[in-house]
Amino acid sequence: MDIALDEESMEGIAFQEFFNREEQGDYILEKKELAKKISDILNHLDKKYRDVLVLKYLEGKNYEEISDILKIPE
Incomplete structure (x- = not known):
């Protein structure tokens, strides 16, 4: 029983890390898009x-x- 609980909590951590990585990916994409817009404006x-x-x-x-x-x- 204790092993199952430990595995569940580990799965929960992995699941949470997956979504944190996805959010980080979205943040990186937004940052790149913003940098492109700023670059375009500066070039004008x-x-x-x-x-x-x-x-x-x-x-x-x-x-x-x-x-x-x-x-x-x-």
Whole structure:
């Protein structure tokens, strides 16, 4: 009897892990779709605006670093 209970609880864990993986897969897919949309939008911007946004929000640069990289006043 104890063995059956242990097996049931193990099956429950495996079942739960399966759904967690599926949710993670959905999250990854949504993240990829969002990245594609952002990339498409950025590609429609003028280069000077796109460069600033990419450096700030995708690469995490601060304004001083962006100014130095792009050789523009802060």
